[in-house]
Amino acid sequence: MKEQLREMRRLAARAQNWRTETGIPRVAMVQGAVPAHALAAVYEPMVNLILQGRKSITVGERTLDYDPATYFVMSIDLPAVGTVHPADTGEPYLAVALTLDPGIVGMLLADIPAPPGGSTYDSGFSVASVTPELLDAWVRMLRLMEHPADIAALAPAYEREILYRVLQGPHGWMLRDIATPDTALARVSLAIHWIRHNFAEPVRVESLADMAAMSVSVFHRHFKAVTALSPLQYQKRIRLLHARALLVAGGKNATSVAFGVGYESATQFSREYARFFGLPPARDAVLRRNATRGE
Structure with a gap:
């Protein structure tokens, strides 16, 4: 996974200290020491992947920490406070996010079998361990920034794959529930x-x-x-x-x-x-x- 992260960091290095659009629908990135006061907001449903450094996010009395070994899923609009930190070696915080579209999730669910047992309803936000398959889909998505003519044709397929990998993970029920x-x-x-x-x-x-x-x-x-x-x-x-x-x-x-x-x-x-x-x-x-x- 180190090679995948290295390439994604290179691709996302153009990000600024605030939400930076990539030109790919629903995909954004951020880099640097974002002021803590700028990270108090209503966060929309999303999948957020840290590429470098780490982040803490607090909703109510719950605080979750995540880094390049994990990804964050939020399935509902939540007022939260975030804090970002650089890598231990000094490189700036770097992350990418995919805003969730319930319609797209719903169409994907129609094409895959429902898991046994139904929802394991627990929370509207959580952290899970990243997998090589999820990173691979993200790498191909971010490569589209260097080939913008391919975005319209290929981004929808890569988005479906990212969502599919999250659906296969421990918190896939969150995506199922927002579209069901x-x-x-x-x-x-x-x-x-x-x-x-x-x-x-x-x-x-x-x-x-x-x-x-x-x-x-x-x-x-x-x-x-x-x-x-x-x-x-x-x-x-x-x-x-x-x-x-x-x-x-x-x-x-x-x-x-x-x-x-x-x-x-x-x-x-x-x-x-x-x-x-x-x-x-x-x-x-x-x-x-x-x-x-x-x-």
């Missing part, structure tokens, strides 16, 4: 979608449970298993992330932003913002704004 109607994960995702698009509205867990066609106790248990957060904690993280985006954009003070994202108390907003991001709203916004400008 009426699984617990699919039903919880309906509630998550509502929270993400109505984050400023009061949340009634009873209404979310009805949306997911579950009892309140079952819904709460599944939601916590998938996201490592309660529904109210999930909403709070979404509100804070939206608030940060508004503050960095400028034009509004912390109080107006607090009320705009659904807080009833500016003091509570400032306290929870500082706890999550490590700095009070105004100071954090200035820091991130300057980092974006390269100052």
Whole structure:
């Protein structure tokens, strides 16, 4: 696997310190010391592969670490905080990611037999050991950056192979569940979608449970298993992330932003913002704004 990683590092070396598009649909890469404050975000469903260095990602109270010996799978939209580290030998952090498209996963599932026993439902994110077969598919995908005329014809096949290799792995059930109607994960995702698009509205867990066609106790248990957060904690993280985006954009003070994202108390907003991001709203916004400008 060393030769595969070496080639992938060469191919991805053009990546920048932020999400860098490759020209291949749904495939992106990143390199370097990404500031910690820039890695607090709502992460979309994806397969993320570290090529160099390592990364820690925290969702709720769960923190997972992964490196070039492992890959990360996230099957649902989750507010998370990431931290990246260079390799022990000093080379910068380097990673590639494939954003998951449930439609493509669904078409692939129609062509392969379902495993016995059904879903081993556990969480909405996890880490697994990388395999030579998975790396091989990734190498061929990244080679397309050097042959852009081949992307339209070959990228869909390589994407299917990457997904197939993940489906064959210990967390393949995550991909199955996001593309299969009426699984617990699919039903919880309906509630998550509502929270993400109505984050400023009061949340009634009873209404979310009805949306997911579950009892309140079952819904709460599944939601916590998938996201490592309660529904109210999930909403709070979404509100804070939206608030940060508004503050960095400028034009509004912390109080107006607090009320705009659904807080009833500016003091509570400032306290929870500082706890999550490590700095009070105004100071954090200035820091991130300057980092974006390269100052």
